[in-house]
Amino acid sequence: MQENGSNTRKVTTLSDVAKLAGVSIATASKALNGRAQVKAETRERVVSAAEQLNFSPNVLAQHLLSGRSGTVGLVTHDLDGRFSIPTLMGAEDAAGTGNMSVFLCDARGDSLREQFHVQALLGRRVDGLIVVGARPDPRPSLGRKLPIPVVYAYAPSTDPRDMSIVSDNVGGGRLVAEHLLACGRTRIAVVMGDPGYGAAHDRVTGAVQAFDAAGIGMLGGQALYGSWSEEWGRTAAGIVLAQHPDVDAVLCGSDQIARGVLDTLRESGRRVPDDIAVSGYDNWELLALNARPQLTSVDMELETLGRRAAARLFEAIDGTPISGTETLSARLVPRGSTGPLPSTGQHTAARS
Amino acid sequence: MQENGSNTRKVTTLSDVAKLAGVSIATASKALNGRAQVKAETRERVVSAAEQLNFSPNVLAQHLLSGRSGTVGLVTHDLDGRFSIPTLMGAEDAAGTGNMSVFLCDARGDSLREQFHVQALLGRRVDGLIVVGARPDPRPSLGRKLPIPVVYAYAPSTDPRDMSIVSDNVGGGRLVAEHLLACGRTRIAVVMGDPGYGAAHDRVTGAVQAFDAAGIGMLGGQALYGSWSEEWGRTAAGIVLAQHPDVDAVLCGSDQIARGVLDTLRESGRRVPDDIAVSGYDNWELLALNARPQLTSVDMELETLGRRAAARLFEAIDGTPISGTETLSARLVPRGSTGPLPSTGQHTAARS
Numbered sequence: 001m002q003e004n005g006s007n008t009r010k011v012t013t014l015s016d017v018a019k020l021a022g023v024s025i026a027t028a029s030k031a032l033n034g035r036a037q038v039k040a041e042t043r044e045r046v047v048s049a050a051e052q053l054n055f056s057p058n059v060l061a062q063h064l065l066s067g068r069s070g071t072v073g074l075v076t077h078d079l080d081g082r083f084s085i086p087t088l089m090g091a092e093d094a095a096g097t098g099n100m101s102v103f104l105c106d107a108r109g110d111s112l113r114e115q116f117h118v119q120a121l122l123g124r125r126v127d128g129l130i131v132v133g134a135r136p137d138p139r140p141s142l143g144r145k146l147p148i149p150v151v152y153a154y155a156p157s158t159d160p161r162d163m164s165i166v167s168d169n170v171g172g173g174r175l176v177a178e179h180l181l182a183c184g185r186t187r188i189a190v191v192m193g194d195p196g197y198g199a200a201h202d203r204v205t206g207a208v209q210a211f212d213a214a215g216i217g218m219l220g221g222q223a224l225y226g227s228w229s230e231e232w233g234r235t236a237a238g239i240v241l242a243q244h245p246d247v248d249a250v251l252c253g254s255d256q257i258a259r260g261v262l263d264t265l266r267e268s269g270r271r272v273p274d275d276i277a278v279s280g281y282d283n284w285e286l287l288a289l290n291a292r293p294q295l296t297s298v299d300m301e302l303e304t305l306g307r308r309a310a311a312r313l314f315e316a317i318d319g320t321p322i323s324g325t326e327t328l329s330a331r332l333v334p335r336g337s338t339g340p341l342p343s344t345g346q347h348t349a350a351r352s
Numbered sequence: 353m354q355e356n357g358s359n360t361r362k363v364t365t366l367s368d369v370a371k372l373a374g375v376s377i378a379t380a381s382k383a384l385n386g387r388a389q390v391k392a393e394t395r396e397r398v399v400s401a402a403e404q405l406n407f408s409p410n411v412l413a414q415h416l417l418s419g420r421s422g423t424v425g426l427v428t429h430d431l432d433g434r435f436s437i438p439t440l441m442g443a444e445d446a447a448g449t450g451n452m453s454v455f456l457c458d459a460r461g462d463s464l465r466e467q468f469h470v471q472a473l474l475g476r477r478v479d480g481l482i483v484v485g486a487r488p489d490p491r492p493s494l495g496r497k498l499p500i501p502v503v504y505a506y507a508p509s510t511d512p513r514d515m516s517i518v519s520d521n522v523g524g525g526r527l528v529a530e531h532l533l534a535c536g537r538t539r540i541a542v543v544m545g546d547p548g549y550g551a552a553h554d555r556v557t558g559a560v561q562a563f564d565a566a567g568i569g570m571l572g573g574q575a576l577y578g579s580w581s582e583e584w585g586r587t588a589a590g591i592v593l594a595q596h597p598d599v600d601a602v603l604c605g606s607d608q609i610a611r612g613v614l615d616t617l618r619e620s621g622r623r624v625p626d627d628i629a630v631s632g633y634d635n636w637e638l639l640a641l642n643a644r645p646q647l648t649s650v651d652m653e654l655e656t657l658g659r660r661a662a663a664r665l666f667e668a669i670d671g672t673p674i675s676g677t678e679t680l681s682a683r684l685v686p687r688g689s690t691g692p693l694p695s696t697g698q699h700t701a702a703r704s
Contacts, residue, residue: 071472073455088458101472103425103455106440120423120453124476230642256642263644290582290608292615 021049072313073121074104075114077134077155082284083302084132087153090306091130095314102130102310109134118142128313130306131155136166136199149316153309154302156325163322165309167300169199172330173206176251176279176298179332181214184341185249185277189219191236191261192253193228200225203253203281219244228253233260241268248276248341255280255287258295262337266292277338283331293336300330373401424665425473426456427466429486429507434636435654436484439505442658443482447666454482454662461486470494480665482658483507488518489550501668505661506654508677515674517661519652521551524682525558528603528631528650531684533566536693537601537629541571543588543613544605545580552577555605555633571596580605585612593620600628600693607632607639610647614689618644629690635683645688652682 018028023042031038031046038046074091076084084104091102103126105117114131121129128148133139133155141159142150149163156164180188190207192200204223211218220243226232233252237260240247250265252258258280262272270276272293280288283299305328316322370380375394383390383398390398426443428436436456443454455478457469466483473481480500485491485507493511494502501515508516532540542559544552556575563570572595578584585604589612592599602617604610610632614624622628624645632640635651657680668674 069472069476071476085458089460092458101457101469103457103473103476105453105455106437106444108441117453120421121455124421124423124455124478126476256638260642286608290612 016053017046017050020053021046068127068317069125070099071101071103071124071126072128072130072310073118073126074102074130074132075107075117075121076104076132077107077109077114078132083134083154086302087130087132087306087309090303090308091310091313092306093303094307094310100310111140114142118146122147127317130309130313131157135197136169136202137197149313149322151309151313151316151322153305160325161323163312163316164325165305165312166325166327167302167305168327168329169202170206170209171327172281172298172300173203173251174210175206175330175332176281176296177207177210179296179334179338180249180251180277180279181210181216183249183273183277183338186216187219187244187247188216188249188251189240189244189247190223190251190253191233191240191257192223192225193232193257195225200253207251219247226257228256230256230260230263233257233262234264235260237261237264237268241265241270249338250276250278252278252280255282255284255291255295255297258297258337259287259291262291262295272337273339274342279338283333288333288335291337296335296338297333298330299333301328304328368405369398369401372405373398420479420669421477422451423453423455423476423478424480424482424662425470425476425478426454426482426484427459427469427473428456428484429459429461429466430484435486435506438654439482439484439658439661442655442660443662443665444658445655446659446662452662463492466494470498474499479669482661482665483509487549487551488521488554501665501674503661503665503668503674505657512677513675515664515668516677517657517664518677518679519654519657520679520681521554522558522561523679524633524650524652525555525603526562527558527682527684528633528648529559529562531648531686531690532601532603532629532631533562533568535601535625535629535690538568539571539596539599540568540601540603541592541596541599542575542603542605543585543592543609544575544577545584545609547577552605559603571599578609580608582608582612582615585609585614586616587612589613589616589620593617593622601690602628602630604630604632607634607636607643607647607649610649610689611639611643614643614647624689625691626694631690635685640685640687643689648687648690649685650682651685653680656680 014028015025018025021028023046027038027042028046031043074088078084088102088104092100107114107117129150130153131150132153136155138158139155141157141162152162152164156166190204192204194200208218224236224239226236240250250261252261258278261278265272265276272278280295280297283297288295288297312322366380367377370377373380375398379390379394380398383395426440430436440454440456444452459466459469481502482505483502484505488507490510491507493509493514504514504516508518542556544556546552560570576588578588592602602613604613610630613630617624617628624630632647632649635649640647640649664674
């Protein structure tokens with residue numbers, strides 16, 4: 001679509017409007033911004049001139065007059081952009097199209113690089129900062145002395161006086177476990193990613209809450225931890241099939257793991273979801289929609305997370321103090337890789 | 353790694369150094385920047401104070417003194433960040449760690465959004481702009497009237513007076529076709545992505561050059577075009593097997609397509625690479641390293657592209673005029689999905 005760009009269009013400026021209305025630029029600006037100091041007659045003349053020239057108030061000029069830059073910095077540690085790009089999009093959408101530019105800087109998990117980017121953004125006078133972690137574990141605060149507000153997204157700040165927006169990994173784990181239970185599954189293995197991530201344990205905790213409520217135990221008594229990769233999924237599925245041939249569901253910690261699990265199950269002649277239901281996590285559509293069958297997953301609603309972070313940031317920019325941690329619910333996205341056990345003929349509303 | 357961030361460390365400022373040396377901040381700055389107007393005795397005192405305080409000259413202050421902001425804007429149309437993040441990293445690396453912040457704005461293929469971000473970046477006084485396309489087709493210029501230099505990366509500008517850095521898709525297609533020929537393959541099918549992309553045709557053109565040079569024709573006489581997806585790869589592989597059961601290689605237009613091709617071949621009982629060699633394009637490690645066998649691919653060297661774009665931008669910022677299109681060579685990344693035909697026992701240096 002970028003082929004449609006037009007940059008030869010003459011842009012009408014506030015100066016043009018002021019000239020036509022025969023007033024100063026400051027007066028034209030006050031008139032268009034609805035300030036009280038402008039006589040009704042003058043305002044009318046300015047508005048008429050603006051209409052005549054097809055003038056759409058320049059957003060940057062408005063920000064300039066309000067003492068704001070209309071820009072927000074987003075410092076991310078998420079190298080592959082998988083979490084930060086949706087967060088960035090949500091943040092922009094929160095402000096409304098054409099009202100706010102979000103400048104993303106990549107800090108690569110390096111605190112010195114982060115400091116450098118923060119200083120560069122401060123030097124360019126952005127109105128606020130959003131800091132996005134690469135993993136949902138708590139991270140140190142940028143401190144309380146910055147001249148602009150900060151919101152931590154995905155990875156919360158360790159300082160409770162800061163404002164953090166995080167995804168509910170316990171709730172997400174519970175949600176998908178409840179869905180597998182609703183599908184009539186009772187022999188559910190849990191294959192998780194890197195145990196160094198708090199989110200891995202949180203997702204297991206949530207699943208165990210659901211199993212406990214249903215009065216069943218996790219298959220094998222504990223989750224299998226490994227890495228966030230397809231290869232681990234393939235290996236783990238082999239382990240599960242060898243130890244528990246009667247498994248009827250595999251709850252996976254990520255879509256990558258689930259893709260590997262699906263491969264091993266297919267090659268072992270197990271039907272998904274009839275014999276074994278499989279669920280992922282992340283709702284990474286690249287992986288989930290290309291899986292066979294398409295993968296039931298959990299969406300962390302990262303765009304909502306970005307929108308929420310930006311909304312809180314705007315409140316703070318407007319002078320409302322913000323602090324504490326807000327936890328965003330995850331959303332189940334049911335697809336073909338889960339469903340009722342065919343032998344029971346059971347149906348569930350969670351299937352769509 | 354972001355857990356290691358320390359923000360309680362007291363940062364020594366130029367002001368501290370000036371105070372200790374008993375000079376003005378301006379004099380301290382001139383002394384440390386090696387300007388001539390400072391007496392040797394004064395310079396020595398300032399340098400000694402700086403050493404005593406363990407002062408590392410603040411890069412932003414240096415940029416301030418040089419009239420630069422030390423920031424570059426990167427406007428991307430690449431929604432999922434797959435091309436823009438490596439480009440951003442390369443651009444930052446070109447400047448050296450801690451010398452330059454790159455601010456990324458996402459324009460989402462929308463020229464109005466692009467204009468808005470460009471204005472926001474100009475308003476924040478960045479020193480230059482890199483514009484990254486979502487696809488390697490030519491795009492309209494931002495025009496010649498911007499007050500700062502612009503380099504177009506990945507997608508070139510249609511205006512030859514602009515500076516563009518692009519990846520050589522013809523060369524990449526030729527490279528991987530030559531590799532398959534070196535592996536002794538002669539019945540090579542080409543499965544390409546969306547024919548709406550110039551890069552799809554360029555990659556085929558390169559492959560045909562290699563086939564022509566080897567005196568063989570493409571299997572079926574023409575490439576199969578579809579979409580950049582695993583699903584298309586699965587479907588296309590089925591078509592190829594049905595029409596040309598004696599196929600001995602499939603050259604794919606992307607790693608996603610190649611993943612789908614690998615799945616269909618495995619399920620059809622064909623061995624890769626012994627019966628059929630498969631190559632991808634993009635070297636998207638998420639997909640290429642998790643494939644079975646790991647996928648031979650073509651790397652567009654996007655970090656190099658970003659570094660090159662930034663280097664040209666810095667030249668322009670320093671006053672050297674830049675224009676024209678630079679084409680970056682792609683690099684073959686041989687992995688397990690390609691290899692010599694076992695029956696011929698042929699070996700090739702391209703295999704690593």
